[in-house]
Amino acid sequence: xxxxxxxxxxxxxxxxxxxxxxxxxxxxxxxxxxxxxxxxxxxxxxxxxxxxxxxxxxxxxxxxxxxxxxxxxxxxxxxxxxxxxxxxxxxxxxxxxxxxxxxxxxxxxxxxxxxxxxxxxxxxxxxxxxxxxxxxxxxxxxxxxxxxxxxxxxxxxxxxxxxxxxxxxxxxxxxxxxxxxxxxxxxxxxxxxxxxxxxxxxxxxxxxxxxxxxxxxxxxxxxxxxxxxxxxxxxxxxxxxxxxxxxxxxxxxxxxxxxxxxxxxxxxxxxxxxxxxxxxxxxxxxxxxxxxxxxxxxxxxxxxxxxxxxxxxxxxxxxxxxxxxxxxxxxxxxxxxxxxxxxxxxxxxxxxxxxxxxxxxx
Numbered sequence: 249x250x251x252x253x254x255x256x257x258x259x260x261x262x263x264x265x266x267x268x269x270x271x272x273x274x275x276x277x278x279x280x281x282x283x284x285x286x287x288x289x290x291x292x293x294x295x296x297x298x299x300x301x302x303x304x305x306x307x308x309x310x311x312x313x314x315x316x317x318x319x320x321x322x323x324x325x326x327x328x329x330x331x332x333x334x335x336x337x338x339x340x341x342x343x344x345x346x347x348x349x350x351x352x353x354x355x356x357x358x359x360x361x362x363x364x365x366x367x368x369x370x371x372x373x374x375x376x377x378x379x380x381x382x383x384x385x386x387x388x389x390x391x392x393x394x395x396x397x398x399x400x401x402x403x404x405x406x407x408x409x410x411x412x413x414x415x416x417x418x419x420x421x422x423x424x425x426x427x428x429x430x431x432x433x434x435x436x437x438x439x440x441x442x443x444x445x446x447x448x449x450x451x452x453x454x455x456x457x458x459x460x461x462x463x464x465x466x467x468x469x470x471x472x473x474x475x476x477x478x479x480x481x482x483x484x485x486x487x488x489x490x491x492x493x494x495x496x497x498x499x500x501x502x503x504x505x506x507x508x509x510x511x512x513x514x515x516x517x518x519x520x521x522x523x524x525x526x527x528x529x530x531x532x533x534x535x536x537x538x539x540x541x542x543x544x545x546x547x548x549x550x551x552x553x554x555x556x557x558x559x560x561x562x563x564x565x566x567x568x569x570x571x572x573x574x575x576x577x578x579x580x581x582x583x584x585x586x587x588x589x590x591x592x593x594x595x596x597x598x599x600x601x602x603x604x605x606x607x608x609x610x
Contacts, residue, residue, distance in 0.1 A: 259305065261517040262298055263534045264525025265510075269295050270537050270544075273383075274573070277545050278566045279552065285495050289441065292386065293500060294507045296447050299390065300454025301461075301511050303397055304404050308458050311405070312398040323395040324596060330538060331366075332588030333580060334384055337546045338363050341380035344550060366391050369442045377442045383545040385442045392444035393451040400452050407459040414456040418508075421449045422501040429499070440500055450504050457512050465516060476519035483513045484521060539577035539585075547573050 269291040276287035312318050342360045346352055359379045362368045368377045369388030377385045403413055424446065428438050440446055487510050491503065514522055524530075533540075548569055555565045 259302060259515075259517075260526035260531065261514045261522035262302060262511065262525075264522075264527070264530035265514060266295060266298055267530045267533045267537055268525070269298075270533075270540055273541065274544050274548075274570065277383075277548050278569060279562050280566050283492070285491050289500060290491055290503060290507075292441070292447075293450060293504050294510070295386075296390075296393070296450040297454040297504060297507045298511050300393070300451035301457055301515065302454075303394075303451075304401065304455030304458035305461070305515075307397075307401055308404070308462060312401055314398050314402050318398040319395045322397055323391055326391060326394045327366075328589050328593050328596065330387060330542070332592055333539060333542050333585070334366075334381070334387055335364060336580075336588075337381045337542055338384065340550070341546055345380070369444050369447075372437055372439055374439075377439065381542065381546045383541060386541070389442060389444040389447040390451075393448045396448055396452075400455055404455045404458055407463050410456045410459040414453060414508075417449055417453055417456065418501070418505055421446070421453070421504060422499060424449075425499050425501050453504065453508055454511060457508060457515075461512060461515055468516065468518075471518065473518065473520075476516065477521070478519075479513060480519035480521040483510055536574070536577040536581050539580050540573055543573050543576045543580075547576065 272287045272291045276282060276291070312322065338360065342356070345356055349356070359368075359376050362371065362376055363380055363384060366384075366388040368379065369385045369392075371377050377388075404410055424436070424438060425440055428436065428440065438446055487506060490498075490506060494502070514525070516522070517526060551569060551572060552565065555568045558568075559565060
């Protein structure tokens, strides 16, 4: 019971950080004037590190069996939740492509099939991994991270082992990107932004922070609110400053390491910024953040020109887009999410029965 209460207490600020990341993604994909920062890249790096930390934290005490079945079932549980909305938006974008082209092309069908099966992030072709709902490559990479979770968790129990592995994984992540830039195609070919292998390393780095966090939280129980607030403010200013100043010079792996520090600090949830990120407004938005993420880019693509005909004021246009995305996210969450997930769950159960596989409780 103690660990459950502690989890609820400490994960709320990270939930707020994920909400901020979603808002930054909307900023990046909309027509709002962008800052001199690649918000799309930074938010994705932050989200994979945060997701890895949260998964590692939630399973720190209970763990998972290190089996193929456990990997498969954990990934399936995630797919049951997010695949129905992913498919609905994919279908809308596919029909939009047909209308624009005036015909159905075989290449469009094959790419749509890649998307439906969440395989697009494995492609080296931008026309594939950014096709239709361009945001869905994230799910393609994330499902691989979930599939690898039971295996990765076995390395996230002992503090010394996790620290050594963190340094090794961080070095590998940096080396892959460095070689990929300096000698493209010489050793390997990776699309750094979308590769599930690259993103799994970042996800794993987040998980490896958990043992050190669990050890450190016991030592800092008596730390003051003022000190924690000061540390959070300094880390936030430093993170923002480095993202701005080093945007064009740092490798993306460096920002991943920076976000590991940020996530680690805010996980304690003991300072003023953590309290802000744990506020009710962030909690409410957090309940629809997945739906917001899946809808945001597709709605911007589909409705931007239409809203632009109503008014030329970019502030009004983007406000209308934001309101539309929120409305769609809430509507789907309230009226469609559970129904469609149940249909998918029942379909998977029948599939298991057809192949005579006994599934765990989904």
